[in-house]
Amino acid sequence: MKTAKCPKCDADITLADDCEVGEIISCDECSAELEVKQLEPEVILDDAPEVQEDWGE
Ligand SMILES: [Zn+2]
Numbered sequence: 794m795k796t797a798k799c800p801k802c803d804a805d806i807t808l809a810d811d812c813e814v815g816e817i818i819s820c821d822e823c824s825a826e827l828e829v830k831q832l833e834p835e836v837i838l839d840d841a842p843e844v845q846e847d848w849g850e
Contacts, residue, residue, distance in 0.1 A: 797836035801825040808836060817841045 795808040804822035808829070812818070816829045818838070826841035 795832065795836050797838050799823065799825060799827065800838055800840065801827075806838070 794810060795812065797806050797808060798804070799806055799820040799822060801820060802823040802825070804820055806818065806820055806827075808818065812829060812832065814829050814832055817826055818829065819826050827838040828841040829836065830839045831837040
């Protein structure tokens with residue numbers, strides 16, 4: 794099982810065993826959306842790009 798630190802609030806985040814680079818996860822503590830940048834040798838998380846929830850007009 795992999796764990797990482799939230800870059801926003803420093804909380805420990807547990808990643809799923811089948812987690813992949815590019816996956817977007819959210820922090821339980823601060824609800825930040827985080828993108829998995831790297832898994833080995835250590836997990837690196839970064840702010841996920843803002844998703845425009847614009848479904849058109
Ligand atoms: Zn957080």
